[in-house]
Amino acid sequence: MNEFALIKRYFQDAQTASQVVLGIGDDCALLDIPGHHHLAVSVDSLVEGVHFPKTYAPEKIATRAFAVALSDLAAMGAKPLGFTLSLTLPEALVSDAWLAPFASGLLQVAAQYRCPLIGGDTTRGPLTVGVQVLGAVEQGRALTRSGAEAGDQVFVTGPLGDGAAALAVLMGELTLPAEQSAYLERRFSQPQARIAAGRALLGIASSAIDISDGLLADLGHICDASGVGARLELSGIPYSRGLQSYVRPQQLLQWALSGGDDYQLCFTLPPEQRPALDRLCANGQLEAHCIGEMVLHSGIDCRLNGAVYQPEATGYSHFD
Amino acid sequence: MNEFALIKRYFQDAQTASQVVLGIGDDCALLDIPGHHHLAVSVDSLVEGVHFPKTYAPEKIATRAFAVALSDLAAMGAKPLGFTLSLTLPEALVSDAWLAPFASGLLQVAAQYRCPLIGGDTTRGPLTVGVQVLGAVEQGRALTRSGAEAGDQVFVTGPLGDGAAALAVLMGELTLPAEQSAYLERRFSQPQARIAAGRALLGIASSAIDISDGLLADLGHICDASGVGARLELSGIPYSRGLQSYVRPQQLLQWALSGGDDYQLCFTLPPEQRPALDRLCANGQLEAHCIGEMVLHSGIDCRLNGAVYQPEATGYSHFD
Numbered sequence: 001m002n003e004f005a006l007i008k009r010y011f012q013d014a015q016t017a018s019q020v021v022l023g024i025g026d027d028c029a030l031l032d033i034p035g036h037h038h039l040a041v042s043v044d045s046l047v048e049g050v051h052f053p054k055t056y057a058p059e060k061i062a063t064r065a066f067a068v069a070l071s072d073l074a075a076m077g078a079k080p081l082g083f084t085l086s087l088t089l090p091e092a093l094v095s096d097a098w099l100a101p102f103a104s105g106l107l108q109v110a111a112q113y114r115c116p117l118i119g120g121d122t123t124r125g126p127l128t129v130g131v132q133v134l135g136a137v138e139q140g141r142a143l144t145r146s147g148a149e150a151g152d153q154v155f156v157t158g159p160l161g162d163g164a165a166a167l168a169v170l171m172g173e174l175t176l177p178a179e180q181s182a183y184l185e186r187r188f189s190q191p192q193a194r195i196a197a198g199r200a201l202l203g204i205a206s207s208a209i210d211i212s213d214g215l216l217a218d219l220g221h222i223c224d225a226s227g228v229g230a231r232l233e234l235s236g237i238p239y240s241r242g243l244q245s246y247v248r249p250q251q252l253l254q255w256a257l258s259g260g261d262d263y264q265l266c267f268t269l270p271p272e273q274r275p276a277l278d279r280l281c282a283n284g285q286l287e288a289h290c291i292g293e294m295v296l297h298s299g300i301d302c303r304l305n306g307a308v309y310q311p312e313a314t315g316y317s318h319f320d
Numbered sequence: 321m322n323e324f325a326l327i328k329r330y331f332q333d334a335q336t337a338s339q340v341v342l343g344i345g346d347d348c349a350l351l352d353i354p355g356h357h358h359l360a361v362s363v364d365s366l367v368e369g370v371h372f373p374k375t376y377a378p379e380k381i382a383t384r385a386f387a388v389a390l391s392d393l394a395a396m397g398a399k400p401l402g403f404t405l406s407l408t409l410p411e412a413l414v415s416d417a418w419l420a421p422f423a424s425g426l427l428q429v430a431a432q433y434r435c436p437l438i439g440g441d442t443t444r445g446p447l448t449v450g451v452q453v454l455g456a457v458e459q460g461r462a463l464t465r466s467g468a469e470a471g472d473q474v475f476v477t478g479p480l481g482d483g484a485a486a487l488a489v490l491m492g493e494l495t496l497p498a499e500q501s502a503y504l505e506r507r508f509s510q511p512q513a514r515i516a517a518g519r520a521l522l523g524i525a526s527s528a529i530d531i532s533d534g535l536l537a538d539l540g541h542i543c544d545a546s547g548v549g550a551r552l553e554l555s556g557i558p559y560s561r562g563l564q565s566y567v568r569p570q571q572l573l574q575w576a577l578s579g580g581d582d583y584q585l586c587f588t589l590p591p592e593q594r595p596a597l598d599r600l601c602a603n604g605q606l607e608a609h610c611i612g613e614m615v616l617h618s619g620i621d622c623r624l625n626g627a628v629y630q631p632e633a634t635g636y637s638h639f640d
Contacts, residue, residue, distance in 0.1 A: 021358050025545070026465050027395035027529060028360035028455070033353040038341050040348035043404045043452060045443045075347035084363045086406065086450050123365045126445055130406050132363060132452045135348070145346050209347060225345070 010103035011085070017116045019081050029118035031081055037136040042072035045086070048127040053170055058098050059105025060189035061129060066109050068212070069131035070193035071263045075210040077143040077198040078135030080115035086130030087122045113195060143201060143208035143267065145225035150296040152206050152268040154230055155277075155288045157197045159240040160215055161252050162187045164259025180242040187240075191263040200286045201267055204276050208267040214258040215291075216300055216311060219266050223300065226268075231301045232292035234309060253304075257311045268294055330423035331405070337436045339401050349438035351401055357456040362392035365406070368447040373490055378418050379425025380509035381449060386429050388532070389451035390513035391583045395530040397463040397518040398455030400435035406450030407442045433515060463521060463528035463587065468546035470616040472526050472588040475597075475608040477517045479560040480535055481572050482507040484579020500562040507560075511583040520605045521587055524596050528587040534578040535611075536620055536631060539586050543620065546588075551621045552612035554629055573624075577631045588614055 016023050021030035033039055046065045048054055066083070073080055085106070093099070110117060115133070166188035168174035169181050176184070194210070201208060207226060209218045215237070223229050237256050244252065256262075269277055280286040295301070302309040336343055341350035353359055366385045368374055386403070393400055405426070413419070430437060435453070486508035488494035489501055496504070514530070521528060527546060529538045535557070543549050557576050564572065576582075587608075589597055600606040615621070622629040 027392040028362040031359040039351040072347040
């Protein structure tokens with residue numbers, strides 16, 4: 001594999017953008033960071049057999065890897081500036097048949113988010129896709145995990161459980177009608193990074209995180225970082241319409257709490273910001289579902305229709 | 321492996337710095353980019369058996385991976401702001417015995433360069449160390465590959481061939497006295513990223529690149545990007561003192577031209593900047609050796625003591 005030839009052939013034509021002073025092809029890329037902004041940086045690596053199934057379609061691997069990384073920018077309220085790609089490829093995949101759809105899937109989803117590819121490197125080895133995202137957020141306004149206070153309300157930006165349901169379909173553990181399967185497959189292969197929601201929540205939410213590991217684990221990070229706890233009313237959790245007809249409620253709830261891969265935002269809101277949030281929702285700028293509130297004592301206390309609810313622990317699913 | 325526990329345990333105590341608004345532990349790190357600067361970004365992944373030998377010492381893997389990535393900032397004239405780490409680990413290495421020296425080696429070399437660890441992720445798999453470096457360079461002043469013009473002189477910042485010689489020692493193809501072996505081993509495990517040299521050359525050099533693939537390949541990138549060629553007088557290439565006593569000149573020259581892994585800068589200088597460069601060298605701010613000049617016709621024309629010289633092609637050495 002000639003690294004230079006590879007990168008040139010498939011990624012040289014990446015869209016660019018006004019903030020990219022110098023893109024692919026020099027020792028570093030150069031980015032123009034807008035004034036009065038901080039740079040937001042995150043990195044995520046997806047490994048075959050762990051984060052996506054073996055022989056998964058290259059364009060789906062690309063869109064999933066990109067969206068998973070971009071979701072971290074959404075959770076900070078940052079707007080995307082660009083990304084770099086670290087691609088580890090086994091020899092068998094160094095081919096037009098694999099690289100062409102991979103690059104095209106990647107550049108297409110990146111263009112949707114106006115987040116250009118600005119650099120990267122390739123190495124030989126088991127298939128791993130590393131995406132480093134760079135974004136900008138107004139100084140002092142980033143949505144961190146540590147700003148929640150007791151009395152804040154807890155929200156999620158959309159249906160939970162789709163990620164785990166999609167995983168069950170992919171692993172042959174759940175059979176659904178074609179339309180529903182296709183919907184879930186799209187939610188898995190091309191999750192929507194909630195960039196617009198994160199941007200809308202700047203100055204309104206007190207903390208935010210993206211739901212990658214399941215609601216309880218991720219809200220738990222907010223609790224730990226903020227030094228507070230949460231009390232949830234689980235009947236408030238939204239599910240996608242189709243899923244509710246085919247999966248029993250207990251399973252849905254389990255997936256929402258511990259399944260992960262949903263990439264919705266979970267955020268906390270000081271009560272005085274409720275009118276501002278309601279306006280955003282009424283204008284269609286945001287979807288938000290209240291699922292509880294932050295409390296002084298630590299831990300996450302779950303209720304289902306008012307009764308104490310003890311969630312089951314679940315393991316993490318790998319594809320090998 | 322619990323990813324969160326791992327990262328916390330070994331990397332949470334990373335030094336920080338005033339430009340780090342938010343470090344490890346949130347969805348993104350936040351960096352303060354100085355005004356009137358561009359952000360410089362580069363990413364490099366080092367794979368066991370390819371970029372370093374199997375069972376190589378963890379602290380050496382760490383320092384090498386960091387320096388190789390940082391060298392790209394040096395080649396742009398950027399000052400380091402921070403870096404992220406993508407660590408892929410086989411199960412056998414998820415241990416104190418491996419992680420403690422790896423983390424300590426990494427954080428120590430990062431502290432030397434005042435380049436704090438600001439984030440990262442870990443995955444399970446064959447040992448791969450990905451380092452993404454972030455730096456800042458004054459707007460419009462970065463040392464790109466594309467600024468060289470015919471008539472510019474060509475320089476390198478220090479001895480070439482050490483990287484390839486170290487590789488030969490590591491692979492058992494070359495035996496040297498202990499002192500000389502130890503020197504080369506350090507040059508391999510902890511290359512010096514020429515950050516200070518790159519900073520000193522801002523506004524003086526017309527182009528720059530770091531020598532990772534060998535002088536001919538890397539100067540070739542400057543030629544391609546600048547649309548010019550080069551004529552070299554190979555007798556001007558500097559070598560480390562010890563090496564010259566033990567290796568025949570023909571082999572040394574071959575290593576310098578095609579061996580790579582030297583991480584010196586190769587740069588071009590407009591003739592009118594020669595006095596400025598000489599002042600830097602006289603002040604001890606920079607080491608610079610003139611090895612030729614840029615010319616209008618494309619390609620790199622090599623002379624040795626005035627006679628036409630045809631370099632041999634060499635392959636790339638892997639450790640497996």
